[in-house]
Amino acid sequence: MVRTSAVPSERVKTQTILQKKQSLKSMKAAREAKWAAMHSAQAAKQSAKTAKTTARSLKAMAEAAAHAVNAVFAALMAGGGAVFVILILIVGIIGGAAFLGNSQSSEPLSAEVLAHTPAIQRYASEFGIPEYVPAIQAIMMQESGGRGTDPMQASECPYNTQYPNSPGTIQDADYSIKVGVQYYADCIQEAGCESPQDMEKLKLSWQGYNYGNGYISWAIRNHGGYSAENALQFSQEQAAAHGWSGYGDPEYVPHVMRYYSGGEWFLGLFGNGQIVTIAKSQLGNEGGQKFWSWYGFSSREEWCACFVSWCADQAGLIQNGTVPRFSLCTAGVDWFRTQGKWKSGGSVPTPGTIIFF
Numbered sequence: 001m002v003r004t005s006a007v008p009s010e011r012v013k014t015q016t017i018l019q020k021k022q023s024l025k026s027m028k029a030a031r032e033a034k035w036a037a038m039h040s041a042q043a044a045k046q047s048a049k050t051a052k053t054t055a056r057s058l059k060a061m062a063e064a065a066a067h068a069v070n071a072v073f074a075a076l077m078a079g080g081g082a083v084f085v086i087l088i089l090i091v092g093i094i095g096g097a098a099f100l101g102n103s104q105s106s107e108p109l110s111a112e113v114l115a116h117t118p119a120i121q122r123y124a125s126e127f128g129i130p131e132y133v134p135a136i137q138a139i140m141m142q143e144s145g146g147r148g149t150d151p152m153q154a155s156e157c158p159y160n161t162q163y164p165n166s167p168g169t170i171q172d173a174d175y176s177i178k179v180g181v182q183y184y185a186d187c188i189q190e191a192g193c194e195s196p197q198d199m200e201k202l203k204l205s206w207q208g209y210n211y212g213n214g215y216i217s218w219a220i221r222n223h224g225g226y227s228a229e230n231a232l233q234f235s236q237e238q239a240a241a242h243g244w245s246g247y248g249d250p251e252y253v254p255h256v257m258r259y260y261s262g263g264e265w266f267l268g269l270f271g272n273g274q275i276v277t278i279a280k281s282q283l284g285n286e287g288g289q290k291f292w293s294w295y296g297f298s299s300r301e302e303w304c305a306c307f308v309s310w311c312a313d314q315a316g317l318i319q320n321g322t323v324p325r326f327s328l329c330t331a332g333v334d335w336f337r338t339q340g341k342w343k344s345g346g347s348v349p350t351p352g353t354i355i356f357f
Contacts, residue, residue, distance in 0.1 A: 112146025123181040133316030152180025
């Protein structure tokens with residue numbers, strides 16, 4: 001509720017002067033925050049460039065990155081506390097110390113795979129595996145990089161009933177995704193995979209996607225699950241049985257793992273390299289209409305939280321319940337706190353960390 005009352009003119013003048021001073025103070029704090037971020041980011045970049053890949057060097061670079069965040073906070077607090085509230089996505093630790101990303105995901109998803117993400121999400125939900133969107137994206141990256149009319153290389157899948165069951169025959173990318181996701185859902189079930197963090201069974205499901213899920217039952221029956229050794233053994237046995245020079249890709253799992261950032265996604269909201277890739281793909285956007293209109297606003301709103309929500313949605317994090325869909329920073333803070341995913345000040349951020357100022 002807004003309360004009003006008559007105020008003597010001298011008091012109004014005094015308040016106006018104080019408001020102007022506070023405004024100038026806020027502007028100064030904002031400039032100092034920007035300078036501090038840029039200055040500390042340069043220091044973090046230099047540390048990342050010069051440090052060697054040893055535990056001591058990694059610690060030094062992490063500390064440089066933390067100083068960047070602390071400098072911003074210090075500048076903002078110097079302006080009198082709650083000057084303004086923003087939400088940012090750390091892109092390469094405010095300057096490029098991307099060495100702290102998830103060790104499971106060293107290569108980014110292509111723009112083509114990201115463009116197919118809405119279809120992947122849709123069919124993953126349809127076939128009961130919405131939380132496996134990152135695993136499917138990684139498969140698509142290995143199969144085709146998201147390019148062509150058969151991005152999931154699903155022509156030989158038994159669920160392909162519209163085109164011949166021979167390599168590369170599917171001529172509809174959306175249909176390829178539907179068939180591939182449906183088949184992968186079978187692989188998940190056959191492998192007994194309980195979550196995207198169940199890495200051993202996830203690996204079994206991936207190799208099954210490449211070999212056919214007959215491999216999954218064979219590996220469980222004979223070896224108790226996936227291993228690089230039995231993947232090679234199966235390939236050799238199948239090649240010999242059919243008189244072929246080779247069978248499938250015995251190293252399919254490590255190949256897919258290059259693109260997978262879902263094994264430990266947002267464990268405490270740290271280490272999500274994929275959401276950084278998505279955020280960076282939007283560099284150059286002005287005005288944020290893409291993000292606030294996606295959220296459902298009919299006219300411009302402050303869109304920092306909408307942007308983060310949009311990135312999370314593109315990465316499949318909203319659908320699997322890892323990140324909320326929010327347009328107010330306070331709502332985001334409340335959600336992460338109630339979910340036990342909040343990290344207090346002083347924590348060292350990594351790429352993908354969501355930070356509320």
